[in-house]
Amino acid sequence: MFKKKDVFFTTLEAMADVLLEAVEYFAKHVSNIKDVTHFAKSMKEFESQCDRHVHTILTELNKTFITPIEREDIMALTTSLDDVLDGIEACASRFEMYHITEHDEYITLFADNLVRSAQQIKKAIYLLTEKKLLAIREPSIAINELENQADDLLRVSVKSLFANVKDPIELIKRKEIYERLEQTTDYCEDVANTLETIIMRNS
Numbered sequence: 001m002f003k004k005k006d007v008f009f010t011t012l013e014a015m016a017d018v019l020l021e022a023v024e025y026f027a028k029h030v031s032n033i034k035d036v037t038h039f040a041k042s043m044k045e046f047e048s049q050c051d052r053h054v055h056t057i058l059t060e061l062n063k064t065f066i067t068p069i070e071r072e073d074i075m076a077l078t079t080s081l082d083d084v085l086d087g088i089e090a091c092a093s094r095f096e097m098y099h100i101t102e103h104d105e106y107i108t109l110f111a112d113n114l115v116r117s118a119q120q121i122k123k124a125i126y127l128l129t130e131k132k133l134l135a136i137r138e139p140s141i142a143i144n145e146l147e148n149q150a151d152d153l154l155r156v157s158v159k160s161l162f163a164n165v166k167d168p169i170e171l172i173k174r175k176e177i178y179e180r181l182e183q184t185t186d187y188c189e190d191v192a193n194t195l196e197t198i199i200m201r202n203s
Contacts, residue, residue: 007060008067008074009129015053015081016118016125022046023118026088027111031103036096043092050085054078073198080190084121087184088114091177098173106157110150110181117146117188124195133203136195143192150185154178 025042033039057078061067067074094100120139127135157178165171 006068008057008064008069011053011056011060012074012077012081012125013129015050015078015085016122018046018049018053019081019085020115020118020122022050022085023088023111023114026092027108027115030095030111031108033095033101036099036101040092040096043089047085047089050082054082069198069202073194073201076194077191077198080187080194081121081125083187083190084118084184087180087187091180091184094173094177094180098177100173100177104174106153106160106178107181109153110157110178110185113146113150113153114181114184114188117143117185120146121188121191124192128195128198133199136199140192140195143188147185147189150182154182 022043025046029039057074061071061074120142124136124139124143127133127139158175161171161174161178165174
């Protein structure tokens with residue numbers, strides 16, 4: 001069904017690698033940010049790396065007649081991976097804009113959830129490029145479960161916020177970051193859903 005691993009698959013692997021690296025960097029530093037400007041800049045560099053991979057895939061799609069899977073599936077997978085990285089970078093930029101440096105247990109929990117999601121995404125992408133389609137179901141289900149956990153975490157974190165934070169400006173800042181982090185887990189679920197479509201079309 002597939003040709004040997006080609007530029008599309010190697011580039012998708014590279015995107016998954018960058019995504020996991022970016023999310024791990026975010027999780028490592030978000031609990032103790034010493035320099036918000038450097039933190040935001042580093043996250044922007046990860047996002048730029050991912051954008052270069054997107055450009056590579058678009059360029060190759062424009063000049064390649066036969067692709068290893070459907071063109072629209074390659075495009076959907078590329079877009080959904082890019083959305084995850086855009087989401088986490090947008091969260092990081094808010095730390096600089098709002099100058100948030102204090103430890104926040106809920107942000108740490110969201111970050112841990114995203115690391116586990118990114119690990120499953122990388123696992124799934126590598127299974128795709130190794131042509132092990134049915135094996136993708138396991139990480140795909142795990143991503144969906146992690147997204148459900150993030151939904152629960154958002155409810156708990158916002159409830160705690162309104163119960164404990166009296167400063168309305170601080171409340172608005174934190175609430176936006178919680179919501180953006182939860183939205184990024186939705187983007188992870190979009191990756192899983194796209195992979196499910198690819199499994200159905202090719203198995």
